[in-house]
Amino acid sequence: MLERAEIIRQEYLRHDKKFPHVWCPGCGNGIVMNALLRAIHHLELPKDNIVLASGIGCSGRLPTYVDFNTIHTTHGRALTFATGVKLAKPQLSVIAVMGDGDATAIGGNHFIHAARRNLNITAIIINNNTYGMTGGQYSPTTPYGSKSTTSVYGHVEHAFNIAELAVVAGASFVARGTVYHANHLNTMIQQAIVKKGFSVVEVISNCHVQHGRRNKLGNAVQMINSFKENAVPVGKAEGMTAADMQGKFTIGVLCDVEKPVSTEEYDRVRQAAQTEASRIAEEKAKNGVKRYEE
Amino acid sequence: MEASEGQKKILLQGNEAIVHGALAAGCRFFAGYPITPASEISEILSVKLPLVGGTFIQMEDEIASMGAIIGASLAGVKSMTATSGPGFSLIQENLGYACITEVPCVIVNVMRGGPSTGLPTNVAQGDVLMARWGTHGDHPIIVLSVSSVSECFSVTIKAFNLSEKFRVPVIILSDEVVAHTRESVILPNQNEIQVFDRITPSVPPEWYKPYAENNRGVPDMAAVGDGYRHHVTGLVHDERGFPTQQPKEVEQFLNRLHNKITKGFSEIVMTKSFEMEDAEVCVIAYGSVARSAMRAVKDARMQGIKAGMVQLVTLFPFPRKVVDSALRQCKAVIIPEMNMGQISREIHRVNQAGTRIIKHNRIDGHLITPSEILKHLISV
């Protein structure tokens, strides 16, 4: 175990970039980063072929520390850049790391359209229920009634369920994990990367500094432990009533379907265009008629 | 563009000519969102790009389009988007990202009446200063303008070449009149066209510093996936690409961003002069208005007025030298614009000779006519 940790540390972290990182002690982001690196290591993907794009926020800093092709983009837009990279070089493994506000507020439109479009991209969304970096304002996943720096009287809006949103938006693969279930998270990320099509892994994480402290959810350890208590495997949840599921959430694979991937679909477009072009050329040669659509 | 089209005249719309120019310059990726009067560019590229192995995608909005073309360009593919005013507002966010990360890309803005939804099918030139200053923060950028179908072709090629050479986004300001005018033009053969491709690193990956100063001021650019793993960020970064707040590194970086454009001034700045040799009064114009101006100058000459015209093809960096010498030469300068006077501000700024400047502004959605300009030429 220790040995493997050492390999990952040496092989994947950018040591020439001066650590320490920007994350607070106890932050779940490190666990997500570790799970991602272990998944990539396990899959034996060459580092040159991995593109890691992120948006803005604490999650956005993740690519800085890892030795891939890394693109730290603008707030909410990681998937748009990822789309461009993937279409230009479909052979690359493109992974986008985002936060809850990043992916579902400012980037919400890009998120649902990326899912609908079904490019072979992996989206990892670290959901800590708040905008941590900017000081703990309410996000699209801040629970109803919660306190934040912009909802000191209690939050009056309702939260998104990110994984379910991804399912209905048309993603090929959707899973949910937590930073408590680190090994499970590694497996979910592996499956998502291997999956052909748009895949989403929502990771329930802790921001004890901003969200936890204001809502009396305890320190990092207590918050992470609460994920253990509240997480219900998908299979088990099927037999539970709504009342049983109160305050709990599912983990595991929520959706895994086969759909044509849009880069492959676009190859068909290229073929159709070429067939049409040669048909027009033939017709021109035969009839000597120039047609405008040439 | 088929080579067989060679020296034969063809009838093209301005927007079509931009497509031909882009393809000739090596553009192989386009992301866009439908908008009048730029949609033809999307539509034609959706037909033509797959034919040459390129990619067309219609994104969910212009923010996404801009992100996608930056992503594709980072992966080594020349890319472009095209839009009009409302969409141009949305691309500004990621335009700044392309500036700070020095990602080559071309943005076409076919100007229509504004502000906001404005006059979708009418002509205007209201986005000139926005093209220069639209994205936040001090940033270098190149803004070119087109006045005819043949310029749509040649300026688009130039835009890609400058973008690749200086690693800077280049904006092409077209307008509704140029975009929808059809003209008979002769396009050159592909082998007569000069195409510049970005310079890629010649050093091994472990020596590669993606943002290091060199004698050109423009770092070599490695494509994502080519073995030169590095970090790209919209934060101010050091020569390795990692975020920095060290005042020395910040200053050095931002100075280099600006200096690379200043160094390339003579190559970037393009203007055209007409009847300026002995001109005593001149018109300074750009875009479709330049054609009205040319007509007005011809008519004025018929009446014995020593009139001339300077057409600005490059709007930014501002062609200071040419404008300055026109101001020194003439007793009055007329600046017709389909806005409230955006380029005339720049001309006022460089008018050290104190030459009389006459603005002529039209904002009703219609092209300034030659007779409007002629009246001013006669009156001075």
Added chain:
Amino acid sequence: MKSSTRYEIRFSGSGGQGIITAAVVMADAIGAFDGKNVCQTQSYGPEARGGKSKAELVISDSPIDYPKALQVDLLLAMTQAACDAYFFDLKTDGLLIVDSGLVEQVPTSRAVSLPFTQIARQQIGRELVANMVALGAVGYLSGQVSMESLHSALLARVPKGTEEMNRKALQAGIDAATKIDLSSLPRSIISDWESEL
């Protein structure tokens, strides 16, 4: 400096009549097939059907500066509203061509009235191609384009499968125009003695 020659044609009617298509075909014939300098512009509202529609052609032996019409040499009006709106800058020696079934009040004596829509309906069986009938007449009477180029440009530009119908319509327009004797019209709406004043 010698002023270059300009010949300007304005096609006008209502949206959906194929006004712009007719102008584009003529521009293509002049520009690509005859190899002359030509510039074609248009204006239209946001609606695809209804409303006034206008397209202009500038033809010149030298490069064209101002792309829109300055003083029109030939005006085609396919509706009364278009005729009323776009007649104002027709040259005094310019020619007006109207659809006789749709334009009742003709504002000049230098005018040719032909039943384009009726010809399209009766000879081709589709009112839709009235624009091509009119194009045939405009092309022929303007003297600015070869009939062969007009046919080639039409075949290149009209939707696939409609070539024969459109070709017939164009020819019907040309045939109708050959029967017109332009020399029987007054040379200008201003008499010689007036212009000498």
